Amino acid sequence: MALSGLDIYKLLPKTNCRECGFATCLAFAMQLAKKSISIEKCPYLSPESKVRLEASSLPPIRLITVGEGESKLQIGNETVLFRHEEKFHHPCGIGFILKDSLSDEELKKKVALINNFQLERVGQHLSVDLIALKQEKAKSRFIDALKIVLANTKLNLVLMSQDPVALKEALVLSSGRRPLVYKITKENLSSLLPVIKEFKVPVVAESNDISSLSELTQTLAKEGIEEIVVDTGLKPVAQKILDLTQVRSLSLKKSQRSLGYPFLTITSESDNYAQTEEAATYISKYAGIVLLNHFDPACVLSLLTLRQNIYTDPQKPLQIEPKLYPIGKTDKNSPLLVTTNFSLSYYTVLGEVEASKIPSYILSVDTEGMSVLTAWAAEKFNAEKITEAMKKFEVEASVSKKSIIIPGYLAVMSGDLQEQSGWEVIVGPKEAAGIPSFLKNIN
Amino acid sequence: MAIEAGSVSVVSVGATKTEGGTRAHKIEIGKKPQVAFEVWDTAPLDWPEEFDKVFAGSLKDPFSWAEKCVNEYKAKILCVKLQGAHPDFENKPPEACAKFISQLLKKVDVPLIISGCGDDAKDNLVLPLCCEAAKNERCLIGSAVQDNYKTLVAAVLADEHNIIAESPIDINIAKQLNILISDMGLPLERIVINPTIGSLGYGLEYAYSIMERARLAALAGDRTIASPFICFVGQETWRAKEARISSEEFPGWGSETERGLAWEFVTAVALLQAGADMLVMRHPKAIEMINKNMGTLR
Numbered sequence: 001m002a003l004s005g006l007d008i009y010k011l012l013p014k015t016n017c018r019e020c021g022f023a024t025c026l027a028f029a030m031q032l033a034k035k036s037i038s039i040e041k042c043p044y045l046s047p048e049s050k051v052r053l054e055a056s057s058l059p060p061i062r063l064i065t066v067g068e069g070e071s072k073l074q075i076g077n078e079t080v081l082f083r084h085e086e087k088f089h090h091p092c093g094i095g096f097i098l099k100d101s102l103s104d105e106e107l108k109k110k111v112a113l114i115n116n117f118q119l120e121r122v123g124q125h126l127s128v129d130l131i132a133l134k135q136e137k138a139k140s141r142f143i144d145a146l147k148i149v150l151a152n153t154k155l156n157l158v159l160m161s162q163d164p165v166a167l168k169e170a171l172v173l174s175s176g177r178r179p180l181v182y183k184i185t186k187e188n189l190s191s192l193l194p195v196i197k198e199f200k201v202p203v204v205a206e207s208n209d210i211s212s213l214s215e216l217t218q219t220l221a222k223e224g225i226e227e228i229v230v231d232t233g234l235k236p237v238a239q240k241i242l243d244l245t246q247v248r249s250l251s252l253k254k255s256q257r258s259l260g261y262p263f264l265t266i267t268s269e270s271d272n273y274a275q276t277e278e279a280a281t282y283i284s285k286y287a288g289i290v291l292l293n294h295f296d297p298a299c300v301l302s303l304l305t306l307r308q309n310i311y312t313d314p315q316k317p318l319q320i321e322p323k324l325y326p327i328g329k330t331d332k333n334s335p336l337l338v339t340t341n342f343s344l345s346y347y348t349v350l351g352e353v354e355a356s357k358i359p360s361y362i363l364s365v366d367t368e369g370m371s372v373l374t375a376w377a378a379e380k381f382n383a384e385k386i387t388e389a390m391k392k393f394e395v396e397a398s399v400s401k402k403s404i405i406i407p408g409y410l411a412v413m414s415g416d417l418q419e420q421s422g423w424e425v426i427v428g429p430k431e432a433a434g435i436p437s438f439l440k441n442i443n
Numbered sequence: 444m445a446i447e448a449g450s451v452s453v454v455s456v457g458a459t460k461t462e463g464g465t466r467a468h469k470i471e472i473g474k475k476p477q478v479a480f481e482v483w484d485t486a487p488l489d490w491p492e493e494f495d496k497v498f499a500g501s502l503k504d505p506f507s508w509a510e511k512c513v514n515e516y517k518a519k520i521l522c523v524k525l526q527g528a529h530p531d532f533e534n535k536p537p538e539a540c541a542k543f544i545s546q547l548l549k550k551v552d553v554p555l556i557i558s559g560c561g562d563d564a565k566d567n568l569v570l571p572l573c574c575e576a577a578k579n580e581r582c583l584i585g586s587a588v589q590d591n592y593k594t595l596v597a598a599v600l601a602d603e604h605n606i607i608a609e610s611p612i613d614i615n616i617a618k619q620l621n622i623l624i625s626d627m628g629l630p631l632e633r634i635v636i637n638p639t640i641g642s643l644g645y646g647l648e649y650a651y652s653i654m655e656r657a658r659l660a661a662l663a664g665d666r667t668i669a670s671p672f673i674c675f676v677g678q679e680t681w682r683a684k685e686a687r688i689s690s691e692e693f694p695g696w697g698s699e700t701e702r703g704l705a706w707e708f709v710t711a712v713a714l715l716q717a718g719a720d721m722l723v724m725r726h727p728k729a730i731e732m733i734n735k736n737m738g739t740l741r
């Protein structure tokens with residue numbers, strides 16, 4: 001993958017001519033290694049060095065785009081094996097397989113169900129990303145089924161067919177949607193290659209083991225096809241995890257370009273819960289796309305939430321804008337609760353306040369995204385900070401009762417806060433779940 | 444799996460007859476991941492109704508609850524939470540708790556994890572008596588925390604049990620606590636780390652990465668963090684809003700039981716990928732599913 005500063009230096013002219021703006025070639029090499037400058041700045045690079053340097057500046061795992069427009073799916077471009085080393089960059093796509101053997105009615109119903117599965121969670125929009133239409137019937141049925149899918153959803157598409165004629169027609173129909181084609185293999189290479197080349201769509205390359213997979217992607221790359229998602233086909237979960245891990249680590253640690261693509265997985269378990277577990281395993285360990293067969297709302301909710309968790313930036317907790325939030329039809333007598341600007345804290349309190357159906361204010365204090373207890377320990381959420389926030393967001397203008405409810409765990413600060421803010425301090429429940437009954441009681 | 448459990452220490456829980464105890468088998472935590480059924484010494488007040496149905500009303504009688512787990516659901520190990528001892532709960536006297544443990548040991552023959560009520564002062568009275576009551580049975584007892592570990596370590600040492608060392612999602616505290624405990628003479632090989640997990644959607648990712656980091660450090664040779672992990676999955680997941688609010692309030696997302704189940708086993712699946720060794724769980728169906736998942740990973 002990335003070359004070190006010294007590796008790069010070896011490729012430079014070593015004349016220290018300064019035209020790049022640096023005193024020495026070595027200084028320029030160091031900047032190149034940090035990717036903070038472009039190789040174009042040195043006019044004296046040999047063509048061979050240029051090729052090598054350009055290759056090394058490519059991301060080790062390609063970014064692949066499926067679909068067009070706002071809800072397009074971008075996967076790949078990952079840089080680490082463990083999220084704490086940096087973060088996982090592009091949340092894996094989650095999708096469902098629908099067969100063309102379904103009746104029109106069933107197909108419409110399922111598409112609608114999957115399409116409408118959307119919700120807000122901790123301030124983020126969660127939804128399914130893909131519908132994969134699988135050809136089992138004759139070409140005409142596949143095309144009719146595709147028409148139904150296209151008409152009923154804007155979700156990104158996977159076309160699961162290995163029939164070049166059907167695929168060609170399907171790709172004409174879905175022009176402008178940039179579907180992912182599943183799948184090209186060593187066996188069908190000659191028949192599918194022309195179609196993929198003509199329509200310039202991303203394609204899944206499948207081969208049973210990693211070395212033959214690498215050969216396949218190299219063959220494709222020679223043909224100019226690099227918008228690739230890889231797969232190793234149907235196999236037991238344990239082996240699939242091994243493949244996923246190997247592909248990720250070979251592309252990152254051994255710079256194996258031919259494996260530097262996102263990985264597609266399809267669940268093989270038939271039981272609904274078992275397929276959910278299988279999908280959760282793949283989400284945790286390196287899948288770029290997870291396709292499932294059975295749609296169950298509770299299970300999908302848990303998978304979308306897991307993906308949200310795994311792809312959260314470990315260095316940057318999800319935060320909301322610190323301010324005074326009126327919840328419901330508030331008036332001057334509405335209670336005022338205070339919490340941090342860590343999304344999870346805020347949205348947990350929000351959920352309970354909404355559930356109580358008692359219009360209230362929530363004051364979100366800027367704790368740099370730390371949770372209640374962490375922020376308290378770091379002195380980002382104490383009497384002083386809360387008093388500051390009360391002034392800054394002019395709570396007095398909105399709340400006339402001059403009393404504020406603090407999280408139960410911070411009962412110790414009530415005296416201080418009372419003194420500094422001049423407001424009455426009420427100690428709220430320790431767990432957010434206690435908020436509704438608490439609010440009802442103080443009302 | 445990405446993380447192999449190669450150099451993690453193996454903590455052996457449960458003493459068989461040949462080892463001077465009365466357990467039918469022992470459980471080796473740190474070899475391959477396993478599940479413990481969570482049971483209480485008293486009827487839980489705030490568990491979803493679903494549990495009353497699943498355990499057919501036996502939650503009110505801790506012994507029959509425990510027996511059901513072992514006989515019907517084939518639990519290989521139980522985690523008993525002494526919630527009844529909590530001052531805000533029933534405030535059971537320590538002697539009553541110890542008696543409960545002795546009786547439970549007669550009713551079931553699987554190894555036990557014994558978890559205090561969470562009130563430090565009370566646990567310091569309760570757990571030493573329970574250690575004594577379970578002498579020779581080689582239990583796993585918890586939790587020792589950074590500012591309250593001495594009493595428990597002494598008791599665990601005296602009666603030859605293993606200990607759970609709990610740290611608040613913090614790798615340095617986890618290491619520090621392991622060192623403090625081993626400095627008192629309890630070997631590192633008898634410590635299981637509780638990294639305090641959050642459930643899916645409620646901070647899961649924090650413990651997830653702490654566990655991955657700790658495991659990588661252990662594999663790189665750091666013995667002070669090479670302990671297996673115990674994760675209290677059930678207690679975290681069934682508090683989640685998704686496992687509680689009814690389908691009338693949250694239409695279109697399945698029943699609260701379906702959501703709760705998915706929450707419990709998906710949390711467990713993710714933690715397995717982060718290196719969890721012992722999962723403490725509540726719902727038999729979720730446990731059945733996670734056992735299945737662990738089967739597919741071997």
Ligand code: SF4
Nearest residue numbers: 016017018020025042
């Ligand atoms: S322009 Fe090229 S040759 Fe000249 S100093 Fe910079 S790196 Fe060296």
